[in-house]
Amino acid sequence: MNPVPMFDYRAQLESLRGEMMAAIARVLDSGTLILGPEVERFEQAMARSLGGGTTIGCNSGTDALVLAFRALGIGAGDQIVTVANTAVPTVSAIRMVGAVPVFVDVDPRTALMDLDRLPAVLGPRTKAIVPVHLYGNMVDVEALRERLRGRELPIIEDCAQAQGASLRGRPAGTIGTIGAYSFYPTKNLGAYGDGGACWTADPALAARMKSLRMYGFEDAYYAERDGINSRLDPLQAAVLATKLPHLPAFVALRQQLAARYDERLPPRIVRIAAAAGVAHGRHLYVVRVPDRDAVRAALDGRGIKTGVHYPFPIHRMRAYAELGYADGSLPHTEALAREVLSLPLFPELPQASVDQVAAALDQVVR
Numbered sequence: 001m002n003p004v005p006m007f008d009y010r011a012q013l014e015s016l017r018g019e020m021m022a023a024i025a026r027v028l029d030s031g032t033l034i035l036g037p038e039v040e041r042f043e044q045a046m047a048r049s050l051g052g053g054t055t056i057g058c059n060s061g062t063d064a065l066v067l068a069f070r071a072l073g074i075g076a077g078d079q080i081v082t083v084a085n086t087a088v089p090t091v092s093a094i095r096m097v098g099a100v101p102v103f104v105d106v107d108p109r110t111a112l113m114d115l116d117r118l119p120a121v122l123g124p125r126t127k128a129i130v131p132v133h134l135y136g137n138m139v140d141v142e143a144l145r146e147r148l149r150g151r152e153l154p155i156i157e158d159c160a161q162a163q164g165a166s167l168r169g170r171p172a173g174t175i176g177t178i179g180a181y182s183f184y185p186t187k188n189l190g191a192y193g194d195g196g197a198c199w200t201a202d203p204a205l206a207a208r209m210k211s212l213r214m215y216g217f218e219d220a221y222y223a224e225r226d227g228i229n230s231r232l233d234p235l236q237a238a239v240l241a242t243k244l245p246h247l248p249a250f251v252a253l254r255q256q257l258a259a260r261y262d263e264r265l266p267p268r269i270v271r272i273a274a275a276a277g278v279a280h281g282r283h284l285y286v287v288r289v290p291d292r293d294a295v296r297a298a299l300d301g302r303g304i305k306t307g308v309h310y311p312f313p314i315h316r317m318r319a320y321a322e323l324g325y326a327d328g329s330l331p332h333t334e335a336l337a338r339e340v341l342s343l344p345l346f347p348e349l350p351q352a353s354v355d356q357v358a359a360a361l362d363q364v365v366r
Protein backbone atom coordinates (compact mmCIF):
# COMPACT_ATOMS: atom_id res chain seq x y z
CA MET A 1 0.00 0.00 0.00
CA ASN A 2 1.35 3.44 -0.93
CA PRO A 3 2.00 5.82 1.94
CA VAL A 4 -0.28 8.87 1.79
CA PRO A 5 1.17 12.06 3.32
CA MET A 6 -0.96 14.85 4.75
CA PHE A 7 1.06 17.50 2.91
CA ASP A 8 4.07 17.55 0.59
CA TYR A 9 5.17 20.69 -1.21
CA ARG A 10 7.92 19.06 -3.25
CA ALA A 11 5.84 17.86 -6.21
CA GLN A 12 4.59 21.43 -6.69
CA LEU A 13 8.12 22.77 -6.39
CA GLU A 14 9.20 20.34 -9.13
CA SER A 15 6.50 21.66 -11.46
CA LEU A 16 7.59 25.28 -10.85
CA ARG A 17 11.32 24.75 -10.27
CA GLY A 18 12.64 26.77 -13.22
CA GLU A 19 10.61 29.94 -12.57
CA MET A 20 10.96 29.56 -8.79
CA MET A 21 14.75 29.41 -8.85
CA ALA A 22 14.85 32.35 -11.29
CA ALA A 23 12.60 34.38 -8.96
CA ILE A 24 14.78 33.61 -5.93
CA ALA A 25 17.94 34.50 -7.86
CA ARG A 26 16.31 37.75 -8.98
CA VAL A 27 15.86 38.80 -5.34
CA LEU A 28 19.40 37.83 -4.35
CA ASP A 29 20.82 39.77 -7.31
CA SER A 30 18.57 42.81 -6.77
CA GLY A 31 20.51 44.41 -3.92
CA THR A 32 17.29 44.79 -1.86
CA LEU A 33 16.59 42.32 0.93
CA ILE A 34 13.92 44.19 2.94
CA LEU A 35 10.56 45.18 1.33
CA GLY A 36 11.28 46.89 -2.03
CA PRO A 37 9.99 46.20 -5.55
CA GLU A 38 9.58 42.43 -5.16
CA VAL A 39 7.20 42.85 -2.22
CA GLU A 40 5.32 45.66 -3.99
CA ARG A 41 4.96 43.55 -7.12
CA PHE A 42 3.42 40.70 -5.15
CA GLU A 43 1.16 43.03 -3.15
CA GLN A 44 -0.16 44.57 -6.35
CA ALA A 45 -0.67 41.19 -8.01
CA MET A 46 -2.57 39.87 -5.00
CA ALA A 47 -4.77 42.99 -4.85
CA ARG A 48 -5.55 42.54 -8.56
CA SER A 49 -6.44 38.89 -7.93
CA LEU A 50 -8.93 40.11 -5.31
CA GLY A 51 -10.49 42.65 -7.66
CA GLY A 52 -8.74 45.84 -6.45
CA GLY A 53 -8.05 47.46 -3.08
CA THR A 54 -4.69 47.30 -1.30
CA THR A 55 -2.68 44.33 -0.05
CA ILE A 56 -0.06 44.85 2.67
CA GLY A 57 2.43 42.02 3.10
CA CYS A 58 3.58 41.12 6.59
CA ASN A 59 5.38 38.40 8.47
CA SER A 60 2.52 35.98 9.23
CA GLY A 61 -1.22 35.51 9.38
CA THR A 62 -1.04 36.18 13.12
CA ASP A 63 0.60 39.56 12.48
CA ALA A 64 -1.94 40.32 9.75
CA LEU A 65 -4.65 40.14 12.44
CA VAL A 66 -2.55 42.20 14.87
CA LEU A 67 -1.94 44.90 12.24
CA ALA A 68 -5.66 44.96 11.42
CA PHE A 69 -6.66 45.39 15.08
CA ARG A 70 -4.07 48.07 15.69
CA ALA A 71 -4.99 49.98 12.54
CA LEU A 72 -8.60 49.98 13.77
CA GLY A 73 -7.49 51.37 17.12
CA ILE A 74 -8.54 48.27 19.06
CA GLY A 75 -6.65 47.75 22.31
CA ALA A 76 -6.70 46.99 26.00
CA GLY A 77 -10.07 45.94 27.38
CA ASP A 78 -11.88 45.99 24.04
CA GLN A 79 -13.81 42.86 23.13
CA ILE A 80 -13.44 41.00 19.84
CA VAL A 81 -16.00 38.34 18.98
CA THR A 82 -14.77 35.14 17.31
CA VAL A 83 -14.96 31.34 17.59
CA ALA A 84 -13.05 28.82 19.71
CA ASN A 85 -12.61 26.06 17.09
CA THR A 86 -10.06 28.10 15.13
CA ALA A 87 -6.26 27.95 15.12
CA VAL A 88 -4.80 29.36 18.35
CA PRO A 89 -3.22 32.38 16.53
CA THR A 90 -6.65 33.93 15.87
CA VAL A 91 -6.95 34.28 19.62
CA SER A 92 -3.29 35.05 20.41
CA ALA A 93 -3.52 37.99 17.97
CA ILE A 94 -6.49 39.32 19.95
CA ARG A 95 -4.52 38.95 23.19
CA MET A 96 -1.42 40.59 21.63
CA VAL A 97 -3.29 43.91 21.37
CA GLY A 98 -4.65 43.51 24.91
CA ALA A 99 -8.19 42.84 23.72
CA VAL A 100 -10.52 40.19 25.14
CA PRO A 101 -11.82 37.36 22.93
CA VAL A 102 -15.53 36.62 23.26
CA PHE A 103 -16.51 33.26 21.80
CA VAL A 104 -19.63 32.28 19.89
CA ASP A 105 -20.47 28.60 19.39
CA VAL A 106 -20.40 27.20 15.87
CA ASP A 107 -22.94 25.58 13.58
CA PRO A 108 -22.11 21.86 13.81
CA ARG A 109 -22.92 21.29 10.13
CA THR A 110 -20.43 23.83 8.78
CA ALA A 111 -18.09 24.31 11.79
CA LEU A 112 -18.49 28.07 11.19
CA MET A 113 -19.67 30.83 13.56
CA ASP A 114 -23.36 30.34 14.32
CA LEU A 115 -24.74 33.73 13.31
CA ASP A 116 -27.98 33.13 15.24
CA ARG A 117 -25.92 33.19 18.45
CA LEU A 118 -24.00 36.34 17.56
CA PRO A 119 -26.43 39.08 18.73
CA ALA A 120 -26.46 37.66 22.29
CA VAL A 121 -22.73 38.31 22.82
CA LEU A 122 -22.62 41.85 21.42
CA GLY A 123 -22.18 44.50 24.08
CA PRO A 124 -20.89 48.04 24.61
CA ARG A 125 -17.26 46.83 24.70
CA THR A 126 -17.53 44.88 21.41
CA LYS A 127 -15.13 46.56 18.98
CA ALA A 128 -14.85 44.02 16.14
CA ILE A 129 -15.96 40.64 14.82
CA VAL A 130 -13.52 38.05 13.45
CA PRO A 131 -15.36 35.46 11.37
CA VAL A 132 -13.01 32.56 10.66
CA HIS A 133 -13.34 30.96 7.22
CA LEU A 134 -12.31 27.60 8.62
CA TYR A 135 -11.13 24.81 6.30
CA GLY A 136 -11.71 27.05 3.25
CA ASN A 137 -15.43 27.25 3.99
CA MET A 138 -16.82 30.76 4.39
CA VAL A 139 -18.94 32.53 6.96
CA ASP A 140 -21.69 34.51 5.24
CA VAL A 141 -20.18 37.92 6.01
CA GLU A 142 -23.11 39.77 4.44
CA ALA A 143 -25.55 37.93 6.72
CA LEU A 144 -23.20 38.57 9.66
CA ARG A 145 -23.34 42.31 9.02
CA GLU A 146 -27.14 42.16 9.20
CA ARG A 147 -26.92 40.62 12.69
CA LEU A 148 -25.04 43.62 14.08
CA ARG A 149 -28.30 45.47 14.80
CA GLY A 150 -27.23 48.47 12.73
CA ARG A 151 -23.90 48.89 14.54
CA GLU A 152 -20.99 49.68 12.20
CA LEU A 153 -18.57 47.24 13.81
CA PRO A 154 -15.47 46.39 11.78
CA ILE A 155 -15.34 42.84 10.44
CA ILE A 156 -11.91 41.27 10.06
CA GLU A 157 -12.14 38.10 8.01
CA ASP A 158 -9.64 35.45 9.10
CA CYS A 159 -8.86 34.08 5.62
CA ALA A 160 -5.78 32.09 6.62
CA GLN A 161 -7.46 28.92 5.35
CA ALA A 162 -9.64 30.41 2.63
CA GLN A 163 -7.54 32.10 -0.02
CA GLY A 164 -9.18 31.32 -3.35
CA ALA A 165 -12.63 30.72 -1.82
CA SER A 166 -15.56 33.02 -2.58
CA LEU A 167 -19.06 33.80 -1.34
CA ARG A 168 -21.61 34.51 -4.09
CA GLY A 169 -18.67 35.49 -6.31
CA ARG A 170 -16.92 37.74 -3.75
CA PRO A 171 -13.40 36.58 -2.79
CA ALA A 172 -12.72 35.63 0.84
CA GLY A 173 -11.30 38.62 2.67
CA THR A 174 -12.93 41.34 0.56
CA ILE A 175 -16.42 41.41 2.09
CA GLY A 176 -15.60 42.73 5.56
CA THR A 177 -13.44 45.70 6.56
CA ILE A 178 -10.09 43.88 6.41
CA GLY A 179 -9.05 40.41 5.24
CA ALA A 180 -6.15 38.71 7.06
CA TYR A 181 -4.26 36.03 5.10
CA SER A 182 -1.53 33.54 6.02
CA PHE A 183 1.09 32.13 3.66
CA TYR A 184 2.14 29.37 6.07
CA PRO A 185 3.53 26.66 3.76
CA THR A 186 0.48 24.35 3.91
CA LYS A 187 -1.99 27.11 3.05
CA ASN A 188 -3.71 27.40 -0.35
CA LEU A 189 -1.10 30.01 -1.27
CA GLY A 190 1.91 28.84 0.72
CA ALA A 191 5.34 30.45 1.03
CA TYR A 192 8.56 28.53 1.73
CA GLY A 193 8.51 29.86 5.27
CA ASP A 194 6.35 32.37 7.12
CA GLY A 195 4.35 35.15 5.52
CA GLY A 196 1.01 36.92 5.71
CA ALA A 197 -0.96 39.85 4.33
CA CYS A 198 -3.83 42.20 5.03
CA TRP A 199 -6.25 43.39 2.40
CA THR A 200 -8.56 46.37 2.57
CA ALA A 201 -10.54 48.64 0.23
CA ASP A 202 -10.04 51.57 2.64
CA PRO A 203 -6.96 53.64 1.67
CA ALA A 204 -6.61 55.22 5.14
CA LEU A 205 -6.61 51.80 6.86
CA ALA A 206 -4.15 50.51 4.25
CA ALA A 207 -1.77 53.40 4.94
CA ARG A 208 -1.97 52.76 8.70
CA MET A 209 -1.25 49.05 8.32
CA LYS A 210 1.68 49.81 6.03
CA SER A 211 3.13 52.19 8.60
CA LEU A 212 2.44 49.84 11.53
CA ARG A 213 4.32 46.94 9.93
CA MET A 214 7.48 49.09 9.78
CA TYR A 215 7.97 50.62 13.25
CA GLY A 216 5.17 53.13 12.67
CA PHE A 217 7.20 54.98 10.01
CA GLU A 218 5.72 57.01 7.19
CA ASP A 219 9.11 58.55 6.45
CA ALA A 220 12.39 56.98 7.51
CA TYR A 221 13.47 57.08 11.15
CA TYR A 222 10.36 58.89 12.46
CA ALA A 223 7.53 56.97 14.15
CA GLU A 224 4.10 58.48 13.52
CA ARG A 225 2.49 55.76 15.62
CA ASP A 226 3.50 52.89 17.84
CA GLY A 227 4.42 50.22 15.28
CA ILE A 228 6.04 46.79 15.08
CA ASN A 229 8.39 44.98 12.71
CA SER A 230 6.33 42.68 10.54
CA ARG A 231 7.42 42.77 6.91
CA LEU A 232 6.90 40.26 4.15
CA ASP A 233 10.33 38.94 3.17
CA PRO A 234 11.14 39.72 -0.51
CA LEU A 235 12.33 36.12 -1.04
CA GLN A 236 8.92 34.90 0.12
CA ALA A 237 7.22 37.63 -1.95
CA ALA A 238 9.01 36.30 -5.04
CA VAL A 239 7.93 32.74 -4.19
CA LEU A 240 4.35 33.89 -3.70
CA ALA A 241 4.33 35.97 -6.90
CA THR A 242 5.48 32.87 -8.78
CA LYS A 243 2.68 30.76 -7.31
CA LEU A 244 -0.14 33.33 -7.38
CA PRO A 245 -1.06 32.93 -11.09
CA HIS A 246 -1.46 29.19 -10.40
CA LEU A 247 -3.70 29.64 -7.34
CA PRO A 248 -7.02 29.21 -9.21
CA ALA A 249 -5.72 25.95 -10.71
CA PHE A 250 -4.44 24.76 -7.31
CA VAL A 251 -7.82 25.48 -5.74
CA ALA A 252 -9.62 23.75 -8.62
CA LEU A 253 -7.49 20.64 -8.02
CA ARG A 254 -8.35 20.78 -4.32
CA GLN A 255 -12.05 21.04 -5.23
CA GLN A 256 -11.79 18.06 -7.59
CA LEU A 257 -10.13 15.93 -4.90
CA ALA A 258 -12.76 17.01 -2.37
CA ALA A 259 -15.51 16.05 -4.83
CA ARG A 260 -13.83 12.66 -5.16
CA TYR A 261 -13.88 12.24 -1.36
CA ASP A 262 -17.57 13.24 -1.38
CA GLU A 263 -18.23 10.52 -3.92
CA ARG A 264 -16.00 7.76 -2.52
CA LEU A 265 -16.51 8.04 1.24
CA PRO A 266 -19.24 5.77 2.57
CA PRO A 267 -22.46 7.73 3.31
CA ARG A 268 -22.24 6.99 7.05
CA ILE A 269 -19.13 9.18 7.35
CA VAL A 270 -20.28 12.66 8.39
CA ARG A 271 -18.75 15.46 6.33
CA ILE A 272 -18.45 19.10 7.36
CA ALA A 273 -20.79 20.78 4.88
CA ALA A 274 -19.90 23.66 2.58
CA ALA A 275 -21.96 26.72 3.54
CA ALA A 276 -24.66 27.94 1.13
CA GLY A 277 -23.40 30.19 -1.68
CA VAL A 278 -19.73 29.35 -1.05
CA ALA A 279 -17.18 28.21 -3.61
CA HIS A 280 -15.21 26.28 -0.96
CA GLY A 281 -11.44 26.78 -1.00
CA ARG A 282 -10.93 23.19 0.22
CA HIS A 283 -7.90 23.98 2.31
CA LEU A 284 -8.87 20.95 4.42
CA TYR A 285 -11.28 18.06 3.92
CA VAL A 286 -12.76 17.36 7.33
CA VAL A 287 -15.02 14.55 8.51
CA ARG A 288 -16.45 13.74 11.94
CA VAL A 289 -15.78 10.31 13.40
CA PRO A 290 -16.56 9.01 16.85
CA ASP A 291 -13.48 7.44 18.46
CA ARG A 292 -11.37 9.72 16.30
CA ASP A 293 -8.00 8.97 17.86
CA ALA A 294 -8.41 5.21 17.31
CA VAL A 295 -9.47 5.83 13.70
CA ARG A 296 -6.40 8.01 13.20
CA ALA A 297 -4.11 5.35 14.62
CA ALA A 298 -5.67 2.67 12.40
CA LEU A 299 -5.19 4.86 9.31
CA ASP A 300 -1.62 5.59 10.38
CA GLY A 301 -1.07 1.81 10.55
CA ARG A 302 -2.11 1.70 6.89
CA GLY A 303 0.40 4.41 5.97
CA ILE A 304 -2.19 7.19 5.81
CA LYS A 305 -1.36 10.44 7.60
CA THR A 306 -4.21 12.61 8.83
CA GLY A 307 -4.56 15.84 10.83
CA VAL A 308 -6.85 17.24 13.49
CA HIS A 309 -7.96 20.87 13.16
CA TYR A 310 -8.24 21.27 16.07
CA PRO A 311 -8.08 18.83 18.98
CA PHE A 312 -8.45 21.34 21.83
CA PRO A 313 -11.17 24.00 22.00
CA ILE A 314 -9.42 27.28 22.69
CA HIS A 315 -11.77 28.46 25.44
CA ARG A 316 -10.73 25.42 27.52
CA MET A 317 -6.95 25.91 27.12
CA ARG A 318 -4.86 26.82 30.17
CA ALA A 319 -3.65 30.02 28.49
CA TYR A 320 -7.22 31.31 28.38
CA ALA A 321 -8.55 29.96 31.69
CA GLU A 322 -8.93 33.52 33.02
CA LEU A 323 -11.65 34.15 30.42
CA GLY A 324 -13.83 31.88 32.55
CA TYR A 325 -15.48 29.58 29.99
CA ALA A 326 -16.68 26.38 31.70
CA ASP A 327 -16.67 22.91 30.23
CA GLY A 328 -19.87 22.61 28.18
CA SER A 329 -20.17 26.37 27.57
CA LEU A 330 -19.69 25.93 23.77
CA PRO A 331 -21.10 22.44 23.23
CA HIS A 332 -20.79 22.21 19.44
CA THR A 333 -17.22 23.54 19.50
CA GLU A 334 -16.30 20.97 22.14
CA ALA A 335 -17.99 18.06 20.31
CA LEU A 336 -16.20 18.98 17.06
CA ALA A 337 -12.84 19.03 18.85
CA ARG A 338 -13.44 15.41 19.90
CA GLU A 339 -14.50 14.18 16.46
CA VAL A 340 -12.96 16.17 13.59
CA LEU A 341 -10.46 14.44 11.35
CA SER A 342 -8.70 16.08 8.38
CA LEU A 343 -7.97 13.79 5.44
CA PRO A 344 -4.97 14.22 3.12
CA LEU A 345 -5.66 16.96 0.58
CA PHE A 346 -3.23 19.09 -1.42
CA PRO A 347 -3.29 19.89 -5.14
CA GLU A 348 -0.71 17.30 -6.17
CA LEU A 349 -2.28 14.41 -4.21
CA PRO A 350 -3.06 11.60 -6.71
CA GLN A 351 -6.72 10.70 -7.08
CA ALA A 352 -5.76 7.08 -6.36
CA SER A 353 -4.65 8.20 -2.88
CA VAL A 354 -8.12 9.67 -2.25
CA ASP A 355 -9.65 6.33 -3.24
CA GLN A 356 -7.19 4.55 -0.93
CA VAL A 357 -8.06 6.81 2.02
CA ALA A 358 -11.81 6.42 1.40
CA ALA A 359 -11.51 2.62 1.24
CA ALA A 360 -9.41 2.54 4.42
CA LEU A 361 -11.96 4.71 6.28
CA ASP A 362 -14.71 2.35 5.14
CA GLN A 363 -12.83 -0.51 6.79
CA VAL A 364 -11.84 1.36 9.94
CA VAL A 365 -15.02 3.29 10.82
CA ARG A 366 -17.83 1.03 12.02
Ligand SMILES: Cc1ncc(COP(=O)(O)O)c(C=O)c1O
Pocket residue numbers: 059060061062063086087089090132134158160161181182183184194195196
Ligand atom coordinates in the same frame (compact mmCIF):
# COMPACT_ATOMS: atom_id res chain seq x y z
C1 LIG B 1 -7.47 30.17 10.94
C2 LIG B 1 -6.07 30.64 11.12
N1 LIG B 1 -5.84 31.88 11.59
C3 LIG B 1 -4.61 32.38 11.73
C4 LIG B 1 -3.50 31.62 11.40
C5 LIG B 1 -2.14 32.21 11.64
O1 LIG B 1 -1.33 32.22 10.54
P1 LIG B 1 0.27 32.17 10.69
O2 LIG B 1 0.64 30.78 11.07
O3 LIG B 1 0.76 32.57 9.34
O4 LIG B 1 0.64 33.17 11.74
C6 LIG B 1 -3.67 30.33 10.89
C7 LIG B 1 -2.56 29.48 10.46
O5 LIG B 1 -1.72 29.02 11.12
C8 LIG B 1 -4.99 29.82 10.76
O6 LIG B 1 -5.21 28.59 10.28
